[in-house]
Amino acid sequence: MIDTAWPPTRAAALQRLAAVDAAAYARSRNHLEGAVTGLSPYLTHGLLSVPECLEALRLPPQHKLVYEFGWREYFRHVWVHRGEGILHSLHPGPLSDAAYAAELPQDIRRGATGVPVVDEAVRTLYARGWLHNHARLWLASYVVHARKVHWRAGADWMLAHLLDGDLGSNHLSWQWVAGTASHKPYLFDAANVARFAPPPWHSEGSAIDLERGALEALAREPRSLAAGRGVGVEEPALTNLPQEASTAEPLPGADLWLAHPWALGEAPAGTTVVALVLKEAHGQQPWSRQRWAWVQSRMAALSPRRWVVDRAGLVAALRGAARVRTLANPHISPWLPEGVQALPEPRHFPDPECCCSSFSKWWSRVSR
Numbered sequence: 001m002i003d004t005a006w007p008p009t010r011a012a013a014l015q016r017l018a019a020v021d022a023a024a025y026a027r028s029r030n031h032l033e034g035a036v037t038g039l040s041p042y043l044t045h046g047l048l049s050v051p052e053c054l055e056a057l058r059l060p061p062q063h064k065l066v067y068e069f070g071w072r073e074y075f076r077h078v079w080v081h082r083g084e085g086i087l088h089s090l091h092p093g094p095l096s097d098a099a100y101a102a103e104l105p106q107d108i109r110r111g112a113t114g115v116p117v118v119d120e121a122v123r124t125l126y127a128r129g130w131l132h133n134h135a136r137l138w139l140a141s142y143v144v145h146a147r148k149v150h151w152r153a154g155a156d157w158m159l160a161h162l163l164d165g166d167l168g169s170n171h172l173s174w175q176w177v178a179g180t181a182s183h184k185p186y187l188f189d190a191a192n193v194a195r196f197a198p199p200p201w202h203s204e205g206s207a208i209d210l211e212r213g214a215l216e217a218l219a220r221e222p223r224s225l226a227a228g229r230g231v232g233v234e235e236p237a238l239t240n241l242p243q244e245a246s247t248a249e250p251l252p253g254a255d256l257w258l259a260h261p262w263a264l265g266e267a268p269a270g271t272t273v274v275a276l277v278l279k280e281a282h283g284q285q286p287w288s289r290q291r292w293a294w295v296q297s298r299m300a301a302l303s304p305r306r307w308v309v310d311r312a313g314l315v316a317a318l319r320g321a322a323r324v325r326t327l328a329n330p331h332i333s334p335w336l337p338e339g340v341q342a343l344p345e346p347r348h349f350p351d352p353e354c355c356c357s358s359f360s361k362w363w364s365r366v367s368r
């Protein structure tokens with residue numbers, strides 16, 4: 001069930017970090033088989049932090065990889081400033097929101113569109129819980145611009161199947177592709193796929209093999225390409241909570257550290273670690289069983305005390321503890337009860353106080 005490319009251990013995270021080849025990254029990162037780092041599942045779940053990675057890599061500030069880590073912190077910046085506003089279009093895109101379908105069609109869910117680049121991406125997403133950035137861009141662009149599905153439906157679906165699913169990076173990237181957080185829609189053609197992907201993904205002669213002008217026109221008309229008629233694969237089941245049942249026993253007088261799913265790094269020395277799944281934080285976004293198995297495996301290594309509780313249950317279980325700390329994270333912070341001290345997430349770039357409306361504005365401030 002757990003993809004061996006990302007064992008859920010700190011040792012495996014550090015091994016991946018040590019294996020990063022920054023020079024090869026800069027040359028090949030746009031290719032599906034290029035030297036990308038594969039660090040995202042570890043970053044999303046707090047086994048690594050951006051400052052820790054950049055300290056280990058010792059790169060010049062203008063290196064391409066520093067810039068990409070910057071995108072992660074920029075999306076976090078926007079999310080922290082805008083809160084749930086990121087779940088809605090930040091500004092109008094090429095068409096009104098109402099012109100897009102609210103549901104993702106079955107042929108896309110099943111990877112049966114007949115467009116190789118799309119069907120390969122869906123199969124890879126389900127099998128590995130991870131996609132190369134270029135594959136995410138192609139898939140999102142096809143869903144929104146070629147099939148006229150609202151970006152939110154696509155974003156919720158992709159997030160659920162990703163091992164590195166992060167609401168800020170994911171939903172804001174979908175908005176960037178849709179043109180609701182950027183100046184223009186992200187479009188791609190078959191030649192772009194042929195340049196950056198291996199042969200099974202090539203899509204010449206398929207429905208997306210269009211001239212640039214035709215792609216632009218398609219994105220700006222309510223018209224959708226036709227659904228595929230293939231059989232495809234079954235979408236993996238999703239669930240809001242892990243299978244494991246648990247009881248939360250109070251620990252009077254303890255100095256507690258709450259290791260929630262986005263804080264699975266090392267706990268501060270001397271603390272009693274409780275692995276916490278707070279039900280309210282998972283109400284809106286179900287996850288694949290693969291992701292839950294990954295998170296649970298790491299939680300089991302961190303603590304024998306694993307709590308799956310709602311907020312009221314957590315408040316009761318924390319009564320009498322001497323001190324309760326955790327790491328802040330916008331996926332869970334809004335639901336943490338008073339009295340839990342949430343330490344700020346480590347950031348590499350200083351966070352500007354006002355919300356920057358574009359990456360370039362943010363970058364010019366933080367990289368001064």
Ligand SMILES: Cc1cc2nc3c(=O)[nH]c(=O)nc-3n(C[C@H](O)[C@H](O)[C@H](O)COP(=O)(O)OP(=O)(O)OC[C@H]3O[C@@H](n4cnc5c(N)ncnc54)[C@H](O)[C@@H]3O)c2cc1C
Pocket residue numbers: 029036037038039040041043044068069070071072073075131132133134136137140159162164165166167169170171173174177
């Ligand atoms: C539609 C779409 C959805 C996405 N959803 C997510 C998501 O849920 N979680 C997630 O972590 N990333 C997401 N990304 C961003 C990016 O695709 C992944 O971070 C990256 O592919 C992870 O692989 P990697 O670690 O090998 O990245 P590398 O290319 O090796 O980059 C190193 C690190 O930099 C950061 N990074 C790189 N590119 C981006 C980017 N474009 N945006 C934000 N951070 C970036 C990541 O933390 C990544 O781990 C999404 C991108 C798109 C286009």
